[in-house]
Amino acid sequence: MKKEYDFSKGERGKFYRPGVELNIPVYLEPDVAKVVRQRATKSDASIGAVVNQWLRNDIQSGSQTRRLNAQSREGSKA
Numbered sequence: 001m002k003k004e005y006d007f008s009k010g011e012r013g014k015f016y017r018p019g020v021e022l023n024i025p026v027y028l029e030p031d032v033a034k035v036v037r038q039r040a041t042k043s044d045a046s047i048g049a050v051v052n053q054w055l056r057n058d059i060q061s062g063s064q065t066r067r068l069n070a071q072s073r074e075g076s077k078a
Helices: 030-043 047-061 063-077
Strands: none
Touching (some): 030 047
16 A cells, blocks of 8 residues: 555545445345345245345344344344
């Protein structure tokens, strides 16, 4: 790495695009990926559709919140 960089010819905001959504890659562990692929094939859906539906179901059920609260209580006991 250089000690100093010359930004005198740089252009502020050159690649900034307001309103553009960022697609975040999600890396599944092999055992989870296998199940997701199987479910996607069985339901004739994309892997993304299967994962999104699972996440929506989890969010709607509130189980994620319950788990986080339980973990928080366990952590405060230690």
